[in-house]
Structures are given as C-alpha cells and as structure tokens.
Amino acid sequence: MSTTGHRLGLSVPRRFVCDLLRAAQRVPIVTFERRMELAAVVAARRTVARPPAWVLLFAKAFAAVAARRPEFRRTYLSRPWPHLWEADESVASIAIEREFEGESAVFFGFVKAPDKRPLAEMTAVLEEWKTRPVEEVRPFCRQVHYTRYPWPLRRFFWWIGTEWSGKKKAQNFGTFGLSLTGSAGATALNLIGPLTVALNTGVVRDDGTVDVRMHFDHRVLDGMPVARALAEMETYLRTDIVAELTTPARSVAA
Secondary structure (H helix, E strand, O other): OOOOOOOOOOOHHHHHHHHHHHHOOOOOEEEEEEEEEOHHHHHHHOOOOOOOOHHHHHHHHHHHHHHHOHHHHEEEEOOOOOEEEEOOOOEEEEEEEEEEOOEEEEEEEEEEOHHHOOHHHHHHHHHHHHHOOHHHOHHHHHHHHHHOOOHHHHHHHHHHHHHHOHHHHHHHHOOEEEOOOHHHOOOOOOOOOOOOEEEEEOOOOOOOEEEEEEEEEOOOOOHHHHHHHHHHHHHHHHHHHHHHHHOHHHHHHO
C-alpha cells in the first residue's frame, strides 16, 4: 500500500510549543487535585452582567495564597549553581487561544499581582487579549518575535530565561501559569512547563463542584503545602471572591 503526503515546516505557534516543552523536560512535575465546592461562586457570577472568566478567579485566589506563602513565589534555577529565587509578587501567566497566520495558536498574557487588582480591571485586560490584533498585544508580539529567531539563538534565550535569571523568568514566563479548557468540555490531567506551579480545572458541574489541579515542581514544593494551598484557594473563592462579585460597585463596573 502506498501512502502519499508532504512535509510541513514548523509554524511559529508549533515552534513556540516545541521550545516550551524542551525547557520543561527536566522539571519534575507532580500533580495534586482537589474537588472544590464552588456553588456560591457560580451563583455570585450569575448576578454580574459580564461575569469575569473563571481563569481570573483562580488566578486571583492563587495569588492571594502565594502572597501569604512565599514558597509559591519561588523558582528553581540550575545556573550558575542550583538555587531558588523568590519573587516579591506573583505574576500570572494565562494561556489564550488565538488564530495566528491561519491556525490556532496559544499565547500567554501576564498579570502582575492579580491578588491586588479588581476583577473588573482584569476582565477588561483579558478581553483585549482575546479581541485585539495579535500584533497589537505586547506579550504576544514578543512571543512571536523571539520565536522567529533561528534555533541556536532561541535555545540560548530560553536557557538564560529559565535557568539563569529568576527576574527574567518571572518577567517573560510569570511565576505561575493557568490553562483552563473546561469550558470546551475537556481538560488535561497533567501540564508540563518550566514554572513552579501551573493550574488547570475540570468542567464546572451542575452542583457547583469542580476538580482543580495544581501541577508543581517538586524541587521547590512538597505535597502538604500544596494540599493546604488548594484548601486555602477554595476558602478564598467562597469568601473574598464571592464578596467582590456581589458588591454593587463590581456590578456597575462590569
């Protein structure tokens, strides 16, 4: 039997994902999962004319936990010798699907200190990421720019940005990441990346429960702190987030 076909070069989106996965090859990722009871959050979102995306709620909740727990703002660096670097504030790296040059692509937008920013403000930023031309969104432009470099240069920049400098790593990749696909009816059971923490969730069920997964670098974190952090996130979502969603000022801003 003869099969026909043809070669395809790696597009910019595919090249970026290849670079990302290569940088993550040596990160020992462990995954913890907690089923959260978020019926109160579901109900509160229904009271808002333009409810903020779930990814923003989880970003703010995790950043609030990380503000109290500095170990969740740390990253492992192997050069010039193995050590940890701690950021003063969290930077959320949020995965955004956009069309780029005729194909679906993943871009990353960054929110500094999401625990200190109103949900209405972050909602406006997220809307820009989803609707403005890719060429007009600064972090997206930077991602495309560096991914167009030849492979040796890209490898060098990724090496500097993920192995040598904690500051550059936080600026270019964030201190934690979020990739939520539950709205499409499916989700990953694991996430591979160069960050200390990445979060994703399952589908929000009719009863308001949702499985939240924290994928973490075991060189930086151990299991019990992660388990406690997930519990604290649930509490924050059911209290502080619900309070912000249900205040009149939030409804007007939306």
